[in-house]
Amino acid sequence: MEIPENVKKRLSIPGEEHFYAGHTACQGCGASLGLRYVLKAYGRKTIFAIPACCSTIIAGPWPYSALDANLFHTAFETTGAVIGGIEAALKARGFKVKGEDGIMVVGWAGDGGTADIGLQALSGFLERGHDAVYIMYDNEAYMNTGIQRSGSTPYGAWTTNTPGGKRHFLEKRHKKKVIDIVIAHEVPYAATASIAYPEDFIRKLKKAQKIPGPSFIQLFAPCPTGWRSPTDKSIELARLAVQTAYFPLFEYENGKYKINMPSTKKEPKPIEEFLKYQGRFKYMTKEDIEVLQQWVLHEWEKLKKLAEVFG
């Protein structure tokens, strides 16, 4: 569909579509929306590496692809290494990589493939300084294999291997803070983003494109199937995650922290706001909710201090 010029001017999100209808994502899938935004931001002169994750399936089986860009499907733990290899080959062959007119090399991996099995390759990628972008889409569990806990699963969540029930067997550990691990590598650019705030996400993608060296974006992407939430609530849940400070939006750029709007507008909403609609939290006791609330506020205070001192 042709977008009228006057509408185009108002849009901060590129109108071009490079993610085709006919992909195989579930209804309300946050990850597929995120992938669509990435393709809008970077266009087809992009090489994706996607490991084992929902997006392997979403992109479609051979010989199909829902992505209007080149895509290399790779092994679960290798995203960081593969995008490093692609970038090295492009450089050896004399191509311009990153920057406004360069080829974009993008790793697109889930939280399991990033926080857990792929953490070592991610670390190697960051530490060696490749000119590529690594995007972790965070739906807080292994959704493709059927909702098992990952390092990114939050405290109190039901998953198929932290099943709740009579004996309290819910996830007992807080969400692994992958972005903090990334920042510890002193990367030039790292940010969190949410599918509920596409302008912010696309701005960050564009920034990651311009800044030389490795960039990392942790994208919050609800999964109705795994979260046991209504398919029309994904955006709302993603927004509530920001508003409750459960998943604040911020950037880390050359040593400086910056909390992004709308995270700082008001005091965080109570965590219950985020927990609602989600069957995965239904086993939590009042005490559990309080534990999670305290953790969220503690982390939020920590982030605010970082932004204050290193802003």
Add this chain to the structure above:
Amino acid sequence: MAEYKPIRKVVSGNYAAAYAVKHARVEVVAAYPITPQTSIIEKIAEFIANGEVENLEYVPVESEHSAMAACIGASAAGARVFTATSAQGLALMHEMLHWASGARLPVVMVDVNRAMAPPWSVWDDQTDSLAQRDTGWMQFYAENNQEVYDGVLMAFKIAETVNLPAMVVESAFILSHTYDVVEMIPQELVDEFLPPRKPLYDLTNFEKPFSIGALGTPADYYEFRYKIQRAMEKAKEVIHEVGKEFGERFGRDYSQMIELYRTEDADFVFMGMGSLMGTVKQAVDVLRDEGYKVGAAKVRWFRPFPKEELYELAKNVEGIAVLDRNYSFGMEGILFTEAKGALYNTNAKPIMKNYIVGLGGRDFTVSDVRKIAENMRAIIEKGELDVEVDWYHLKR
């Protein structure tokens, strides 16, 4: 075509590999250190530091698994890529070896044969590379440093022709750290022999986007496997042609996948792979002088497996002593299994016995070959085996 005047250098097997990488104009090297492989990647780094190579991206990864993953990414993006490893490192790469062949990427690597732990060992043993038998990689076993150098150059040409990865295998320390004269080929002649890679597909082609390695449903997966086998069969022809061309250009003929040494009128032959075959050839000369009618059959390429050449050999001998510096637990030496299996449905049925030798770097000498020859002669005279698998060095 320029006239071939070899450049003679005294180098270790590892340096021979590094020089071959330089001469092949490799574009990406991703590597992780492991003894006794490390001096290969050190030498390549030195070439870069000295400005002896251009357009070579060196990716010092954080593990062998990532080394192979980075090679795969780089190869998919159209570059000529190389890595090297050994033993535990190769085992860690195992998953990605399947990825390289499945995605039809002509990655070339040198594996320095080293025994698997525990107990820790850094010495020669072929079990590490042979355990990768079913990954879809071609495997070339070098007898000496010259064959390491030649093997790497040929491996690139063969791999890039059939779109399968290839492994050049050399012995820990016996070759990797032992210096010998290697005849190297002037750069312009290597360039003629090995032109720049023309990738089967290239991720830098944005005209018509495509994806590699997507989900293969039961309706398609089967045919992907069949095509790999077809490529392996084609590789036999390509190996023959490239090996012949190498011989014509540079005087060392590699057209045969099994190198035969004094087998014409042999009663029985010693069959094996890698550096131990140097010892065997030397022993054959000694034994011939002593009246034994023996020869050596050095299996150069283990994958694809030279069934046809083995059959031609087996028709004309009474016995084959298969020397395995490796072991498949619960069965026998791996080359032994393969060789017996290849002959089962033929009418060539020489007596075959398996000698397990040199595991974990145990010394293997000319006098060992003589003892094996005595044993083989007795078996052939009697017409029956004493034991099928002989743990030759066992302290009894």
